[in-house]
Amino acid sequence: MAAAKEIRTQIGSIKNTQKITSAMEMVAASKMRKAQDLMKAGQPYAKQIRNVVGHIADANPEYKHDYMVERSEVKRVGYIVVSTDRGLCGGLNVNLFKAVVKDAVVWKQQDAELDFCALGSKAGAFFRNYGGNLVAAKSGLGESPSVEGLIGSIKVMLEAYDAGRIDRLFVVYNEFVNTMTQRPVVRQLLPLSSDMGEDAKHDEENARPGSWDYLYEPDAKALLDSLLVRFIESQVYQAVVENGACEQAARMIAMKSATDNAGNLIDDLEMVYNKARQAAITQEISEIVGGASAV
Amino acid sequence: MANSFTCNIVSAEDSIFSGTVEMVVAAGIMGDLGILPGHTPLLTELQPGPVRVIHDGGKEENFFVSGGFMEVQPTIVTILADAATRASDLDEAAAEEARQQALKAFNEKSSELDYTRAAAELAEAVAQLRTIQQLRKKAGKG
Numbered sequence: 425m426a427a428a429k430e431i432r433t434q435i436g437s438i439k440n441t442q443k444i445t446s447a448m449e450m451v452a453a454s455k456m457r458k459a460q461d462l463m464k465a466g467q468p469y470a471k472q473i474r475n476v477v478g479h480i481a482d483a484n485p486e487y488k489h490d491y492m493v494e495r496s497e498v499k500r501v502g503y504i505v506v507s508t509d510r511g512l513c514g515g516l517n518v519n520l521f522k523a524v525v526k527d528a529v530v531w532k533q534q535d536a537e538l539d540f541c542a543l544g545s546k547a548g549a550f551f552r553n554y555g556g557n558l559v560a561a562k563s564g565l566g567e568s569p570s571v572e573g574l575i576g577s578i579k580v581m582l583e584a585y586d587a588g589r590i591d592r593l594f595v596v597y598n599e600f601v602n603t604m605t606q607r608p609v610v611r612q613l614l615p616l617s618s619d620m621g622e623d624a625k626h627d628e629e630n631a632r633p634g635s636w637d638y639l640y641e642p643d644a645k646a647l648l649d650s651l652l653v654r655f656i657e658s659q660v661y662q663a664v665v666e667n668g669a670c671e672q673a674a675r676m677i678a679m680k681s682a683t684d685n686a687g688n689l690i691d692d693l694e695m696v697y698n699k700a701r702q703a704a705i706t707q708e709i710s711e712i713v714g715g716a717s718a719v
Numbered sequence: 720m721a722n723s724f725t726c727n728i729v730s731a732e733d734s735i736f737s738g739t740v741e742m743v744v745a746a747g748i749m750g751d752l753g754i755l756p757g758h759t760p761l762l763t764e765l766q767p768g769p770v771r772v773i774h775d776g777g778k779e780e781n782f783f784v785s786g787g788f789m790e791v792q793p794t795i796v797t798i799l800a801d802a803a804t805r806a807s808d809l810d811e812a813a814a815e816e817a818r819q820q821a822l823k824a825f826n827e828k829s830s831e832l833d834y835t836r837a838a839a840e841l842a843e844a845v846a847q848l849r850t851i852q853q854l855r856k857k858a859g860k861g
Contacts (some may be wrong), residue, residue, distance in 0.1 A: 465732050468733065469729045469730065469732075472727055472797050472799060473799050475797065476762075476799065479760075479790065479792065483760070571731070636760060637760070638762045638790075639759060639760065639761040640761075640762050641747050641761070641763035641764065642749060647763070647764060647788075650764070651762070658731070
């Protein structure tokens with residue numbers, strides 16, 4: 425019965441693991457709802473400010489903000505990479521880093537160097553190994569990240585852009601398609617491009633690119649300075665909350681499949697255990713019968 | 720020409736209002752602005768204060784924004800508010816308390832950082848009270 429006992433302990437330990445994974449699944453499911461609400465709440469603002477900035481990029485402003493000017497030579501590229509703080513969420517972070525690396529290789533071929541800003545501890549760990557220049561890192565954003573918590577890291581990148589240390593800025597995060605699907609996206613933040621607004625196509629007939637300008641109050645420089653910084657902050661914030669929703673969804677799916685796999689493993693082991701038990705009983709009976717006939 | 724246009728009011732947390740309106744009155748950084756259809760493109764910062772929206776058909780609605788930006792296009796107005804609430808949800812007692820607290824912090828001004836924050840809080844509380852009083856006055860008249 426030695427083998428049978430071993431199998432029993434194994435089943436016991438798998439059952440314990442299954443309990444943990446199924447608990448984590450349920451926790452992730454409830455956190456996902458909250459994260460999704462947070463994501464949805466921020467969407468209108470992010471979308472409208474993107475439209476507005478898209479309009480500005482279409483206009484012919486009296487004052488060309490530094491963020492609106494395409495730089496002829498790209499020597500250094502900055503990435504703000506939004507990852508999770510914790511693991512056990514399937515391939516979410518790995519897929520994201522793959523997307524970054526794929527994009528970065530293209531820039532490397534054009535002799536551009538890379539700067540990274542890692543939001544979330546997983547990105548920090550990855551880029552320390554990857555070898556890029558990690559200029560800012562922030563982790564421990566929690567389940568309801570605040571814009572204030574992000575401002576510091578964003579500022580580092582914006583200052584680098586202002587000073588001409590980087591010539592392009594991207595944000596990389598997971599886009600929440602639905603609970604089952606999360607897609608890594610690389611979106612350009614700076615310089616601004618006019619196809620940013622989602623209604624850019626839609627009002628093409630009444631858009632007259634480059635032929636009009638706004639009235640500005642108080643004045644163009646002060647207004648654009650604060651508006652564009654606000655824009656970048658809102659886009660990064662939105663990326664962080666959307667990635668948060670992805671994290672919980674991915675964790676829920678990962679834990680669900682872990683629980684299912686544990687169930688399958690237990691079924692298989694129980695089959696083996698029953699066979700071993702049956703074999704032991706049969707052997708005992710035949711020994712008794714053999715013994716009785718010998719007497 | 721159409722005598723109405725689309726207006727969107729969004730705050731960092733939520734979409735507050737979206738619909739067809741005849742006129743929008745907002746507190747710009749350089750004074751109050753009334754926007755009618757076909758307005759020339761305009762970008763302005765907003766002061767903490769009331770935003771009055773006149774619907775298609777003359778019905779009015781009041782909102783309170785605590786600063787932000789307004790973009791005007793001939794057929795669409797977008798208000799990006801730092802925080803916005805429907806004016807009817809504003810609580811006068813709470814606003815008054817916030818004002819008192821801000822005043823107190825203002826007078827104490829222990830450090831530079833607190834000072835600027837207190838000033839901002841005070842401006843917001845005063846603007847909230849202004850919105851409520853405006854509403855009240857209107858209600859008294861009507």
